[in-house]
Amino acid sequence: MQFLNFPTLAALRWTVLAMGAYYLAARTGMALFSLQPSNITLLWLASGIGMVMCMRLGYIAFPLIVAASFAANYPGMAEAGAAAPALHTLVSASADGVAGVLAMQMMRHFVPQGLSKASDLLTFSIAVCLGPTLVSSLMISVNLVLGGYLAWDRLGGFIRMLVVADSLGILLVYPLYQSWQALAWPSAQDGRWLAGVALTIGLMLWLAVQGYPGFVYFIMPALLLLAFQVRLNGVALLLALAMIAIIAVTGRQLGPFYSASSVEANFMLVSFVYTTTFVILGIALHNQQLIASDASRQVWQNVAEHDTLTGLLSRLVFLPLQHAEHQRSARSGRPYALAMLDIDHFKEVNDIYGHQVGDAVLSQVAELIKSNLRDIDKAARIGGEEFAILFPEATAEAAAVALERLRAQLQASVLRAGEWHISVTISIGVAAYRGGDQTPDAVRETADRLLYVAKNGGRNCLRY
Structure with a gap:
């Protein structure tokens, strides 16, 4: 059995960029989606980047994730003023590495062919997103309690938030990565659809911030329409940007999901984003499967209708x-x-x-x-x-x-x-x-x- 998959020199640049992306995603998340303590966010996109690193590099990605997570989290942990911030940051960073490795293992075991159809999404969500992040969330939460960063009475709610936020990071990032690896760039027609729906989502979010909170729920129909019009990579990109924007607005104490004191409001937010992402990705995957099936049917129909040597009709x-x-x-x-x-x-x-x-x-x-x-x-x-x-x-x-x-x-x-x-x-x-x-x-x-x-x-x- 191969336990280590060391990157080649050709992969060194990708590795450095991936570590940089992990660090920036973590720091940006703390700035835009922060909850107390300051190193925990409503959305942890870094979990998805960590999984991608493991899928590309294998087990060697573990220390790289730990290093990037430690660099991103240590300033916030040190500012909290509790004892041994370096030790507790290292434990939390190791938990992030564990999440990436477990997500990789679950992906290879349960969804080895990748996300290719809508039925894969439920397995992916449970085995790849929720399972690994539950393990890492328990490790992080207990570590924060033992270090004096988190009170025992907040442990249950904190674990719940952490699992959903980390799972959402995987759910947003990995389908985006896979689809852009496998599919061609969006066509000009796809680009027009993406631009139009992006403007619509921006308008709905602006209206929600201006005191009309119900408009945020019109974002899902706009994304549903998009899922039937463009390739999966375009849908995954705009879906990720839309969900990030909703959470970022809430992190800035704006929008329909903001509540100054309610933990439930935060859970409502990430639950809304998670379920929206799940539904849109499921429909987009199903539509992608239909497109692939139709393309295959057309190919075989063309073969059946034409002479293979000359290309003339049969x-x-x-x-x-x-x-x-x-x-x-x-x-x-x-x-x-x-x-x-x-x-x-x-x-x-x-x-x-x-x-x-x-x-x-x-x-x-x-x-x-x-x-x-x-x-x-x-x-x-x-x-x-x-x-x-x-x-x-x-x-x-x-x-x-x-x-x-x-x-x-x-x-x-x-x-x-x-x-x-x-x-x-x-x-x-x-x-x-x-x-x-x-x-x-x-x-x-x-x-x-x-x-x-x-x-x-x-x-x-x-x-x-």
């Missing part, structure tokens, strides 16, 4: 398209043309040069076919070296003009397949439907018959 897709065009033509009286194409002497190409070269020839012929079609035309590989083209709103004569251009271009082209330079030609048969009792199969049979007329007439020609 026979199974092409035939229904011809039937639909036939019905439209029968109703409207407007013609359509159908062409059948076959590469001349293609068996000899495979026999002489091999199937890999033959595949390259098929692919290049398909590209030439596509370059000679209108947007409304549909081309397919019917099988082997045989192709079909559907020309809506076209007579046989009009289709023949485009097809003759294609035939001449192919005759003049030299196809490259590895070290080989090969010239091939193509034979074409074209049929048209102008209304009447003729069936789609009959039109196709006519085009097939004309194709063989072209082949029997010397190949490299077109018949209609």
Whole structure:
């Protein structure tokens, strides 16, 4: 079993930045979200950063977290005037390190694939957020009581606050880190949504501070709307900023959750932020799963509908398209043309040069076919070296003009397949439907018959 995972020299810069981020998050939290004693906050974002450090660096992150936490917490502990501030700060800093290591272990055991679906969030919240922070909160709280920083009668409420605040730090930071690691940067459209919702949240928070506290509850619907419009990384970023802003406003003795003397008001605040974060992340993860599922479905649908070698439509897709065009033509009286194409002497190409070269020839012929079609035309590989083209709103004569251009271009082209330079030609048969009792199969049979007329007439020609 590997107990230590030492960072490489390439990871040194990341390690230094992570320690700096931990220290700044802790100090900023004390300034914006402080509760007494001054080293304890309503929101401990550093717990999430500590978990990320452990996930990246392994157990070697433990002393780094302890060092950063000690540096951030010692000034506040020393100002409290109790005995042995360095010792009690070291114990509390060690508890922060324990929280990061335990969160890493729980993550690897219970959610090894990361947060990929909404159902992962409950396991993540209980096993990764609440469990490790309960252990560290008990360690910190007992340490503060024994050091004279906290009265025994405040122990229960203090532990409750500490667990929620530290858990919230993990819940806000880790999904943000994971999503920005895995996903592309938000698109321009995502950016517009993020900016619009950010302005809306800012307005709601401003109104709440101005004496209309109910507006703070409109922040959740705004975030819900965002969760269905942008990628998870954008949602996680704005969610974190919104929740930090709400807590920061309360820390400045403003907003609907501020109460000068009520511990319950503080618990109401962090509970509101925690549940809001949980709900929004759950919905965003579910939406992300739906997007991924839809993208996968589209990929497989594209594979099923197209020939994998040439990228043209498959026979199974092409035939229904011809039937639909036939019905439209029968109703409207407007013609359509159908062409059948076959590469001349293609068996000899495979026999002489091999199937890999033959595949390259098929692919290049398909590209030439596509370059000679209108947007409304549909081309397919019917099988082997045989192709079909559907020309809506076209007579046989009009289709023949485009097809003759294609035939001449192919005759003049030299196809490259590895070290080989090969010239091939193509034979074409074209049929048209102008209304009447003729069936789609009959039109196709006519085009097939004309194709063989072209082949029997010397190949490299077109018949209609």
